Amino acid sequence: MRKLAFYAWLYVESELRKTKNRILNLIDPPVVVLAYHRVSVPQIDFHSLVVSPENFRAQMEFLKRNFHLVRFEEDWAAAKKPAVAVTFDDGYADNVLALAIVEEVGVPVTFFISTGNIDSSNEFWWDELERLVLGEASYPPHFQLNDAKYGKTWSTETYRERRRMYWDLHQSAKKITVVRRTGWLRQIREWAGLNEVTDGANRSLTHDELMILAKSQWVTIGAHTISHPTLSSLTEEEQRHEVVSSKRQLEKLTGREITVFSYPFGAKRDYDLTTSRICREAGFNKAAAAFPGEAHRWGDPYQIPRHAIPNWDVDTFAAKLKGLWIR
Ligand SMILES: [Zn+2]
Known part of the structure; x- marks a missing residue:
């Protein structure tokens, strides 16, 4: 009986949330921010971080045909909406393949880079x-x-x-x-009985590859800390070091100002108000989280929700995206 009541509550709660979101989306058409990590051939992929090149291309072509595409760092107040922004986290070497696809299709993308593994063969x-x-x-x-x-x-x-x-x-x-x-x-x-040496399939970008991304007219580079920690578990001083040093390092490597950030792991428990404050003080204009939702004009620019996109074929992607507008 208790179980039944629990499921009934879950249903009611989800219906209430849908209704609330429908109303909010009518009042202010949202920006939907998509979060990717890798474009590659899926292997073990326990966390669904990998999207195949075929599916990624089809997803980008679908976005290009059907939505206004905005850059993450833009002021969205002036954007035609509903709109979509595409982002990548972590800075895997295979982001170069993602770049080739977004350049061909013509989709602006923000790559949030963790700097600790640049030019090394270390895996996350x-x-x-x-x-x-x-x-x-x-x-x-x-x-x-x-x-x-x-x-x-x-x-x-x-x-x-x-x-x-x-x-x-x-x-x-x-x-x-x-x-x-x-x-x-x-x-x-x-x-x-295994060792540290790998075939490099999971390596991060090299400096040269980072520059290929940074030089593209379609790309914005954002920061994502040095060592990808759960920021909320660190002291304020440690948090500041991860946030500020990754910004400085990326600015030095790319020669460009870095104005956007994304929180490692990105759930609400993975960062805190101190983290947001540090980001603002460090000169970031926006920060991306990783809980699902849509961005509205009244939302917190230091907690922008994002939808993580797994290796969906284009039909599933289209159906899920359609669902996002009215959730
Ligand atoms: Zn990450």
């Missing part, structure tokens, strides 16, 4: 974790993580068990320091 920690835990190795039956706070033993015989362990580790690894996480990855590497 979640990619290494995914490769180590969910790959093809012959795994021992257990893994014991040695850590004062998060130490735990997992059964790791089946893929299902390893997926559980991956998820647990991912949740807590978001909240810890780079040094501590590096220690975890070392332990996991030893357990999996």
